[in-house]
Amino acid sequence: xxxxxxxxxxxxxxxxxxxxxxxxxxxxxxxxxxxxxxxxxxxxxxxxxxxxxxxxxxxxxxxxxxxxxxxxxxxxxxxxxxxxxxxxxxxxxxxxxxxxxxxxxxxxxxxxxxxxxxxxxxxxxxxxxxxxxxxxxxxxxxxxxxxxxxxxxxxxxxxxxxxxxxxxxxxxxxxxxxxxxxxxxxxxxxxxxxxxxxxxxxxxxxxxxxxxxxxxxxxxxxxxxx
Amino acid sequence: xxxxxxxxxxxxxxxxxxxxxxxxxxxxxxxxxxxxxxxxxxxxxxxxxxxxxxxxxxxxxxxxxxxxxxxxxxxxxxxxxxxxxxxxxxxxxxxxxxxxxxxxxxxxxxxxxxxxxxxxxxxxxxxxxxxxxxxxxxxxxxxxxxxxxxxxxxxxxxxxxxxxxxxxxxxxxxxxxxxxxxxxxxxxxxxxxxxxxxxxxxxxxxxxxxxxxxxxxxxxxxxxxx
DNA sequence: CCAACTGTGAACGGCGTGTAAACGACCTGA
DNA sequence: TCAGGTCGTTTACACGCCGTTCACAGTTGG
Numbered sequence: 391x392x393x394x395x396x397x398x399x400x401x402x403x404x405x406x407x408x409x410x411x412x413x414x415x416x417x418x419x420x421x422x423x424x425x426x427x428x429x430x431x432x433x434x435x436x437x438x439x440x441x442x443x444x445x446x447x448x449x450x451x452x453x454x455x456x457x458x459x460x461x462x463x464x465x466x467x468x469x470x471x472x473x474x475x476x477x478x479x480x481x482x483x484x485x486x487x488x489x490x491x492x493x494x495x496x497x498x499x500x501x502x503x504x505x506x507x508x509x510x511x512x513x514x515x516x517x518x519x520x521x522x523x524x525x526x527x528x529x530x531x532x533x534x535x536x537x538x539x540x541x542x543x544x545x546x547x548x549x550x551x552x553x554x555x556x557x558x559x560x561x562x563x564x565x566x567x568x569x570x571x572x573x574x575x576x577x578x579x580x581x582x583x584x585x586x587x588x589x590x591x592x593x594x595x596x597x598x599x600x601x602x603x604x605x606x607x608x609x610x611x612x613x614x615x616x
Numbered sequence: 617x618x619x620x621x622x623x624x625x626x627x628x629x630x631x632x633x634x635x636x637x638x639x640x641x642x643x644x645x646x647x648x649x650x651x652x653x654x655x656x657x658x659x660x661x662x663x664x665x666x667x668x669x670x671x672x673x674x675x676x677x678x679x680x681x682x683x684x685x686x687x688x689x690x691x692x693x694x695x696x697x698x699x700x701x702x703x704x705x706x707x708x709x710x711x712x713x714x715x716x717x718x719x720x721x722x723x724x725x726x727x728x729x730x731x732x733x734x735x736x737x738x739x740x741x742x743x744x745x746x747x748x749x750x751x752x753x754x755x756x757x758x759x760x761x762x763x764x765x766x767x768x769x770x771x772x773x774x775x776x777x778x779x780x781x782x783x784x785x786x787x788x789x790x791x792x793x794x795x796x797x798x799x800x801x802x803x804x805x806x807x808x809x810x811x812x813x814x815x816x817x818x819x820x821x822x823x824x825x826x827x828x829x830x831x832x833x834x835x836x837x838x839x840x841x842x
Numbered sequence: 843c844c845a846a847c848t849g850t851g852a853a854c855g856g857c858g859t860g861t862a863a864a865c866g867a868c869c870t871g872a
Numbered sequence: 873t874c875a876g877g878t879c880g881t882t883t884a885c886a887c888g889c890c891g892t893t894c895a896c897a898g899t900t901g902g
Binding site for chain 3: 873875876879884885887892895898
Binding site for chain 1: 860
């Protein structure tokens with residue numbers, strides 16, 4: 391999943407720990423001006439802003455995230471109960487809030503509820519390598535920006551390979567991981583699917599999938615640039 | 617302002633006191649069957665459901681308020697922190713929650729935030745995609761400006777799909793999100809509704825709904841503009 | 843009581859998938 | 873250098889899954 395934007399930098403330890411425990415990926419940003427510069431390629435999935443230590447900075451951050459053409463959603467605001475009164479007439483700055491000191495389970499529930507409400511992980515999850523791009527959400531593939539029509543198994547196989555570029559997988563590994571642990575069939579199956587993949591990638595990019603003789607197949611270059 | 621529906625009957629004293637202090641008008645309803653009978657002429661403004669004393673009854677009430685053609689919004693759920701874990705996958709039953717024992721200021725803030733959101737924020741009144749336009753308020757659909765007559769389920773399905781254009785949904789996901797998480801029925805149901813939708817969209821626009829073999833269905837084009 | 847809406851079972855057809863077999867490239871040893 | 877073997881590539885084909893479509897039953901509302 392795309393990382394969450396977290397304010398301030400560094401975040402309160404209990405917040406960081408709680409996010410990690412919940413399995414969220416996140417990145418702290420200390421200043422509104424750094425939001426664009428620090429934005430990952432996939433974009434922000436949402437934001438968690440703590441007003442505990444620096445209330446004014448937090449408000450500035452919220453306002454900055456919400457203005458502009460693409461307001462960042464969802465946005466969760468963490469505040470102390472003494473600051474509750476200041477919230478009034480600023481409801482446009484956040485989607486939900488959570489009182490400090492927070493209970494980890496409450497934070498988890500609020501984040502999940504927010505993402506459920508917004509309907510999706512906001513932006514597409516992508517697996518990219520060189521000219522290849524796989525959109526996990528839409529089950530679509532593209533090479534050099536040109537869409538490629540893949541069947542279900544072709545897509546799954548390519549996704550698995552491209553998730554670990556440079557790593558060699560044996561046919562047995564591929565069969566058990568892509569086809570399923572209980573799959574029982576010949577190893578030739580893998581070969582044929584690799585061939586169909588290469589054909590669809592086109593002559594120019596067929597070389598993205600390397601054959602490692604007597605071992606298996608590898609997607610992309612090895613780490614030594616062979 | 618219209619009264620809030622409050623559960624249970626009688627409500628916990630601290631809840632009643634807190635609502636009164638905040639200047640809310642409210643009316644307690646102890647049983648889902650009494651929601652219609654006790655509804656004031658102006659209708660309910662929203663609901664506050666406490667799961668403190670009777671968790672199962674509270675869930676039943678939430679479900680009852682949310683089902684039907686006119687789900688009651690906004691709905692605030694009050695729960696003890698030990699019940700947090702039960703919330704998962706029931707995010708459709710409420711719009712926000714508040715942990716017990718509650719802080720009066722927090723309840724006020726959450727109610728105000730909810731009414732602010734349902735009043736003018738977040739929820740789009742129109743879902744548009746290319747030639748398709750869905751009016752959420754009036755439950756009407758139009759293609760190329762021409763109104764299309766959709767049944768309830770057709771409308772809900774199309775609205776859900778069109779809310780996340782490009783994203784692929786499995787039949788299971790559609791059944792749980794559109795039909796309800798507790799729906800138990802065959803996946804063929806989805807197919808047939810998709811077919812009816814395509815028919816009503818007309819030959820020209822039937823392609824708006826794509827079949828992703830072995831996966832599910834997708835509305836609209838991918839974000840790569842295929 | 844009729845009409846519209848919704849869910850389910852079954853038949854049909856297409857295409858994705860797995861497998862066999864021929865072919866060719868590469869390696870090894872004599 | 874040639875023979876034999878190993879391994880990957882390529883082609884062809886049949887099976888069966890999966891989506892489509894239709895018919896019909898159950899339900900609800902007017």
